Amino acid sequence: EIVMTQSPATLSVSPGERATLSCRASQSVSNNLAWYQQKPGQAPRLLIYGASTRATGIPARFSGSGSGTEFTLTISSLQSEDFAVYYCQQYNNWPPITFGGGTKVEIK
Amino acid sequence: EVQLVESGGRLVQPGGSLRLSCAASGFTFSSFSINWVRQAPGKGLEWLSYISSSGASINYADSVKGRFIISRDNAKNSLYLQMGSLRVEDTAVYYCARYSDSHNAFDCWGQGTLVTVSS
Numbered sequence: 001e002i003v004m005t006q007s008p009a010t011l012s013v014s015p016g017e018r019a020t021l022s023c024r025a026s027q028s029v030s031n032n033l034a035w036y037q038q039k040p041g042q043a044p045r046l047l048i049y050g051a052s053t054r055a056t057g058i059p060a061r062f063s064g065s066g067s068g069t070e071f072t073l074t075i076s077s078l079q080s081e082d083f084a085v086y087y088c089q090q091y092n093n094w095p096p097i098t099f100g101g102g103t104k105v106e107i108k
Numbered sequence: 109e110v111q112l113v114e115s116g117g118r119l120v121q122p123g124g125s126l127r128l129s130c131a132a133s134g135f136t137f138s139s140f141s142i143n144w145v146r147q148a149p150g151k152g153l154e155w156l157s158y159i160s161s162s163g164a165s166i167n168y169a170d171s172v173k174g175r176f177i178i179s180r181d182n183a184k185n186s187l188y189l190q191m192g193s194l195r196v197e198d199t200a201v202y203y204c205a206r207y208s209d210s211h212n213a214f215d216c217w218g219q220g221t222l223v224t225v226s227s
Contacts, residue, residue, distance in 0.1 A: 034213035036153075043203055043217035044153065055215065087153055091212050095167040097143070097155040 002026050002090050006100035012108040019075040021103045023088035028068045032092035035064055035073045038102075039084045047086075048073065075105070083107055110134040110216050112204050117221030124194050124225070130187035130204035130218055138162075138182040141207045143214065144189050146200035154200075157189065158207070172198075194225045 003026040013019045023033070031051040036044040046055040048064035051071060061076040075082055088100040116128040130142070144156040157178040158167045166178055177190040187204050201222050205214035 032212060034211075036214075038153075043219055044205075044214070045217070046211070046213055046215050049208075049211040049213040049215075053211075055211070055213075089153075089213070095155075095158065096169050097158070099153040099155065102152045 001096055002029060002093050002098050004088055004090055004098050004100035006086075006088060006103050008103060009101070010104045010106060012106050013078050014108045015080060016077050017108075019078055019082075019105055021073040021075075021086055021105070023066075023071040023073070023100050025069045025071075025090055027093070029090040029092035031067045032090060033064075033066070033071050034089045034091065035062075036087045036089065037082075037084050038087065044087065078105070110206075112206065112216060112218035114202060114204055114218040114221035117202060117223045119224045119226060120194055121227055122194060122196055122225055126191045126194065126223060128189040128191065128202055128221060128223070130189075132185045132187070132206075135206075135216075137185040141165075141209075142180065142187045143205045143207055144176075144178060144187075145203045145205050145214070145217075146198075147203070147220075148197070148200040151200075156202075159187070191223070194223075196225050199223060199225045 005024045007022045033051045035048040038044040052064045085102045085104045111133045113131045141160045143158045159178045175193045179188045201220040203220045204218045206216040208215040
């Protein structure tokens with residue numbers, strides 16, 4: 001099983017600032033990595049797939065990068081609606097499909 | 109509008125059984141594989157099970173293998189999860205999620221249904 005580790009667990013950021021979230025895989029997942037956003041009481045929403053491709057309707061301030069075992073989600077200028085929990089997920093070697101533990105982006 | 113709607117969650121005793129449903133609309137259900145994913149209270153996401161578009165291919169997480177059964181009825185645009193031998197640790201919100209072959213990711217999620225296992 002591929003273990004996905006996200007850091008930090010919590011990220012405190014002021015509106016308008018840049019946020020950088022990390023995701024590490026226990027073995028290479030190539031670029032088979034997705035990022036999801038989840039707000040309280042809501043289902044997750046797909047942000048990024050293929051490590052760097054934005055899903056339909058996702059603003060350009062969200063960007064993904066990386067390959068192999070190291071990945072990054074960057075939010076260039078945080079808006080109020082971006083404060084949420086973010087999960088990475090690998091689908092390179094499954095079953096099982098595995099998620100990271102999440103990074104909560106909170107208002108500083 | 110592409111939509112997935114789960115139902116069937118409720119309070120159930122340990123050792124009991126429950127059947128969850130996921131109704132799909134707004135897309136050709138029979139063309140997509142679907143998954144179940146759960147989230148325990150205050151915790152992260154856990155993938156549970158996958159079923160291919162035709163139903164011919166099925167996978168389970170070790171945590172539910174032998175206790176849960178995934179199935180689908182393409183004529184009814186519906187997905188199911190038959191849950192048995194339920195444990196307290198199965199308490200969670202259960203989501204169905206559509207898998208996009210073009211994106212290799214879950215591109216549509218239902219709103220979730222809460223299953224509580226408690227005596």
